[in-house]
Amino acid sequence: MSTKISTTKYALSLHTTTPELGLAISNFSGDIRSQVWNLGRDLxxxxxxxxxxFIKPQTWADLSFIAVAKGPGGFTGTRIGVVTARTLGQQLAIPVFAISTLAAVAWSQASKSQNTKTLAIEMPGQRGKIFAAIYQFIPDTSALTALLPDTVMTPEIWQETLANWNTDYQLIQAKSDLAATVTSILELAQLDWQQGKCPHWSEALPYYGQHPVEI
Incomplete structure (x- = not known):
């Protein structure tokens, strides 16, 4: 089943896993815009x-679905974004796609070339841990597959994982400008939408990976 957005219909994405707010909107027919603001504690x-x-001149009624970065990332910012997306999805009765922060980083890098590649993504976590994932990008199908789903581990275990990985990979450190991948959040959600996926807003859950305090 294939689902297409009418050229008069749009989709909106939010990225709040850092102190920056990233927003993007598109009808996937040439009309796309995105912006990032560093709001810090005012987010x-x-x-x-x-x-x-940001949504102007479009209106909420113009939206077919919403996409949101689900984490990993900062606890408070991630929660704010997911709660906002869920609320909008519930009020507008439209699907909400929760997309991995690390997947968005992988997509933003992979989509720059037309070669099949494996991408190892690492991002600093709390208390000396790191968030990590390994994705494979296949340009022929525009597919991004998680070979190692998002997880949290010590740097030592991550290095051991990479040392034992049986294919070549490109290592990417996700440290800054993550909100700018809000367009990747939107594009990954649209790929799922085209496959006929239609997740209920209640299915959009944050991925924290770590508890905000030591327990």
Whole structure:
């Protein structure tokens, strides 16, 4: 089953796993725009205001689905983004796609070339741990497959994992400008949408990976 967005219909994505707010909107027919703001601690109080301004001249009724970065990332920011996306999805009765932060980084790198490649993504976590994942990009099908799903581990175990990996890979460190991958969040969600996936807003859950405090 294939689902297509009418050229008059749009999709919106949010990225809040860092102190930056990333928003993107597109009808996937040439009309796309995105923007990033460094809101810091004001993210929770300003996100709705920025959303209201950003979506213009489109309206909420123009949206077919919403996509959101589900983490890993900062606990508070990730929660704010997912809760906002779920609320919008519930109010508008449209699907909400929760997309991995690491998958978005992989997609933003992989889509720059037309070669099949394996990408190892690492991102600093808390208390000396790192978030890690390994993805494979296949350009012929525009597919991004998780060979090692998002996980949290010590740097030593990650290095051992890479040392024992049986194929060549490109190592990518996800440290900054993550909100700029909000367009990748949107594109990955659209790939799922085209395959007929239609996740209920209640299925959009954050991936924290770690508890915010030591337990």
């Amino acid at each position: 929770s109080s300003l996100i709705h205001q920025y959303l209201m301004e």
